[in-house]
Amino acid sequence: MYKLGRLLIPVLIFSLSCSGDSQKIPSWINEYIALIDYGQIESVTPDVHYSVLSDDILKVSVVFNLKNSVRQDDWQVNITPAFLPDFHWASHLTPTDKHIIGQHVFRAPAITVASSEKKLTLIPDLGLLKEIPLVDWYMDLDARSNKITLGMSKSKVQEHVLFVREPGAVFPPGRTEFGFYILVSDKKESISNPFRDAAAFLWKNWGNDAFQSMASGFVDLERYVEHTYNWAFDTWKESVWQEFTLNGRKVGAPVFIVNTTQSPNYPGEVNEREFRSIWNQAWFSSLRSASGLYRYARRTGNEKLLEYANKTKELALSFPQENGFFSGLIATEMEKVEISGKKYNRSKGWDTYYFGNSNRNPYSRNARVSPYHILDMSFTANQMLLWYLELEQDERLLDYAIRYADALTETQFENGFFPGWLDLKTRKPLHHLNESPESAMSVTFLLNLYKITKNEKYRHSALKAMNAIVENIVHKGQWEDFETYWSCSRYGSEDLVGKKIERNNQFKQNTLSMFWTAEALLECFYLTDNREYLNLGERTLDEMLMYQASWQPPYIYVRTVGGFAVMNADGEWNDSRQSLFSELIIRYGEELKREEYLQRGIAALYASFEMMYCPENVATKEQWEKVWTFFNEKDYGFMMENYGHMGVTSPGGLGIGEFTIYDWGNGAASEAYNRIVDHLGKKFLPSGINKTDKSSP
Structure with missing residues (x-):
């Protein structure tokens, strides 16, 4: 005692x-x-x-x-x-x-x-x-x-x-x-x-030095992008790339998830981890990844990769709309195949396809019957607008987004929020997250659409939603979204939604909704020049940055600085969301003339590739090979979405995972890199030299 x-x-x-x-x-x-x-x-x-x-x-x-x-x-x-x-x-x-x-x-x-x-x-x-x-x-x-x-x-x-x-x-x-x-x-x-004082103190005392050390010892990030696309479209293509015909058009995309049993080096039978599918939602977005592939193919003159990107765009446009609303994924039927007395999970093929929605929700774990998710539709429609604005003016993308926007604005509540989920048949709001920061994604989408169309309806709807989030969410820290309760960390899903943990006087909170809100607030500032939006965006961003690693712990056996956590009730380091966050942090840094933000944004981009199995990541490669001894050069590019997910690590490989989600891993990281290069140029990123002694923690 x-x-x-x-x-x-x-x-x-x-x-x-x-x-x-x-x-x-x-x-x-x-x-x-x-x-x-x-x-x-x-x-x-x-x-x-x-x-x-x-x-x-x-x-x-x-x-x-x-x-x-x-x-x-x-x-x-x-x-x-x-x-x-x-x-x-x-x-x-x-x-x-x-x-x-x-x-x-x-x-x-x-x-x-x-x-x-x-x-x-x-x-x-x-x-x-x-x-x-x-x-x-x-x-x-x-x-x-x-x-x-x-x-x-x-x-x-x-x-x-x-x-x-x-x-x-x-x-x-x-x-x-x-x-x-x-x-x-x-x-x-x-x-x-x-949050500002603490975030600045942590970065000044530990983050800055860790960032400088990492940047000086890092190779050109382009090499990681090359590993990604070689993995997806060559060495692992048989497992990753999915191509089929919809409505008379050839469409395709990398599959939602693959695991180590699908390696060309794996000595046993393939056992698919989840149902074979391709997603277009706020988490796993094949359209977002394809936009990065398009940028890379355009920059390097690679016609084959451009063809892959366009097939994924065609797939997104092939998702049918019902009064403007649309599904978030396409999947195949699955079956259990018995081989030598053991059962393995396998797809029945794309002839058995069906459309569905994310099964990370409070209503059903069956994607076929899961409800429409406003967040997912707004994210996908916004990706269509970004493609239209920055890659090619395919009018079909704009028309698709307008049909959705007109349906979206009709769902807006009087208080300014958008619903969380809609019933598949009635398209009426369901019961969860109807006053949540997920609405911020719809704000960004509607403002981007307003930039193109100048339709005041979209601007008015967006600002109304933004003000609702400011008044009800930001200062309370009520960062509740689908991942907060209905992914792997389900603590509180039965009795804490909308409630604080009394002992901590805090909500269970997730970094994704902080990001969507910080992004929307910055867009509102650009539109209105109202400094209050920028100030609130800075506060929201700083709260998000309190989940970003600011040092290199000796008990974490991969590089950490710049990597992000998921929430205040989970164990991940270097989670793939950092690739989504990177440019926004940089944009705030440029707007506020803050070097710390610029460093943090670049560090987040670097961390986005840290979990990749490849020779450039010396410490990480060693961890992978301790767990998956059959990995070799054919597996370069394989990348788990995070590290230490279960709250424990060891020098012997504990904390390393067993799957890759292209659209929430290597493909997403590559998209972020290609987008930042397009917007800011390669000279913006530190050009490192591969120094083995500095590439390990």
């Missing part, structure tokens, strides 16, 4: 040293912190040192010198704010007293609490984590008790993916050091955007 040394701040100011700093502990700390309780390890009280770094930043060092090993399940330092916050934010959920924020999810670790007059942020000292600690670090936020906890304990994964304490920690003899930073502010602009 750990013991608390209860130390009031006024006592600390006069009795504790400043770690060589001649400054006294500043009196302003009393306005923000009422009490710090430092725990003991066994009967040993820590030496606590304070260093004043600026008028609003204090560094705290906690040192134990132990004579012997100590078995102790938990050590804590508990901080009580000196004010009553009404805003609370932590980088992961801890819904009960048993839960903690495990160090596995220390991507940009911080806890912030604020009132209308004061803000307090705590950030672990990542500089002390250059080596894997013998006892893991953690954080916790208990809003009900107005208490912030930092500590050391073993942990284990519970739910998908939350962490709880686990007994069995052993503190070694000798020096054990723990540390954290205290950031405070009473400035109005700092409180109105409670």
Whole structure:
């Protein structure tokens, strides 16, 4: 059992040293912190040192010198704010007293609490984590008790993916050091955007150096794009490329998902992971990937790749519309095939095709009967507009988007939001996410359509929806979308939708809806020149950036800087969404003249290729080969969508996956690269040299 040394701040100011700093502990700390309780390890009280770094930043060092090993399940330092916050934010959920924020999810670790007059942020000292600690670090936020906890304990994964304490920690003899930073502010602009100070501090202290090191050791990203297209249209073509005839036209696209059993090197039978399908929705967008392929083929003069891109465009235009609405995927019937006494999942072929919708929803796991999803249709229609605006003025794309837009605006509620899902038959709104930030995707789509048509109906509808999101979502942090509850992390799907976790005073939240909202706010600013949209976009983007890795942990065995998490209840590093986010971060950087954003956006693009199996990714390649020993040069380009998904990693390959989603992996990353090159030029990206010693973490 750990013991608390209860130390009031006024006592600390006069009795504790400043770690060589001649400054006294500043009196302003009393306005923000009422009490710090430092725990003991066994009967040993820590030496606590304070260093004043600026008028609003204090560094705290906690040192134990132990004579012997100590078995102790938990050590804590508990901080009580000196004010009553009404805003609370932590980088992961801890819904009960048993839960903690495990160090596995220390991507940009911080806890912030604020009132209308004061803000307090705590950030672990990542500089002390250059080596894997013998006892893991953690954080916790208990809003009900107005208490912030930092500590050391073993942990284990519970739910998908939350962490709880686990007994069995052993503190070694000798020096054990723990540390954290205290950031405070009473400035109005700092409180109105409670994420900026923490994001800037993390990047300045760790992200910038990690970015510079990564950029100097990275090869030309074009080589990763070459691996992608060689993989999809050559070495893995038999498994990846799908081509068939619809309405008398040859259409095609890379399949939704392939796994390691479909490698040309796999010694066993193919076992397809999911139903064979091609998706056009907000997550897995074959049209988005094809636009990147089109850009690359146009730039390199590759007629064969251009043909593939155009066949995917034809496929998107072949999805039938019902009063303007349309499905999000096309799939084949599946069957179980028995071979040598074992059953394998196989497709019956494209002659058995049917149209359907994403089965990541609250109503059905059967894509054939899943409802229309407004978000998915708006994303796809917007991709059609981007193709029309930037690649070729195929009037069919514009006509398709207009038919959908006219149907979309008819669904808009009086309060400004668009529905979440529509019944397939009646096309009436269903019951979930009818007031959610998913509406932001429709805002961006309608504004792009307004640019082309100058039809005021689309502009009015878009701004009405944007204002609804601003008034109801942004400041509450209610970033709920389909992935928040109805993908792999289903915690809270039964009883938390639309509700905060009381202990944290936070919603379960997802980074996708932050992105759609930040994108829509920037578009609204461009349209109206209203600075408030830009300010709110910056706040939203900064909250999203608190899910971006700002350092290289020693316990994550691939490069991490720039990579993104999914949400505050999942375990991924380097998730593929970073390719979607990259250019938007850069655009904000250009608008706000902020170098940090430019670096973050480029780092996100680099991280988009980090999980690729190829010789350029030395550390990642080693991890792949420890798990899939048959991989060789024919598999270059294979790329899992993230790393450490289940909340655990190891140097032996734990954390590496077994599938590639082209449209949420290598194809999506390549699209982002080709789009950024088209918009900004290759000279915008750092031209690295392949240095093996710097390509490994």
